[in-house]
Amino acid sequence: MTELPAKAFQEASKLSHQMQDELAQRLLDDLVGESQWDATLARSQDQLGRLADKALAEFRAGKTVKMGIDEL
Numbered sequence: 001m002t003e004l005p006a007k008a009f010q011e012a013s014k015l016s017h018q019m020q021d022e023l024a025q026r027l028l029d030d031l032v033g034e035s036q037w038d039a040t041l042a043r044s045q046d047q048l049g050r051l052a053d054k055a056l057a058e059f060r061a062g063k064t065v066k067m068g069i070d071e072l
Helices: 003-012 017-043 045-060
Strands: none
Touching: 003 017, 017 045
């Protein structure tokens, strides 16, 4: 374990048992979510590649419009 998680766990150990359990559950949920996200991305690489190719073709054909974040 690196220093930062060790420090975080040391600080968390000062919390009430209830708060420690809540923090641990959030961490576990985040880890599961990250794992699911990684698996989803791994399964969708072909589809993402096709979408990227389509977007690039539309850009090259002049079918896209440059927009700022406020214009979306």
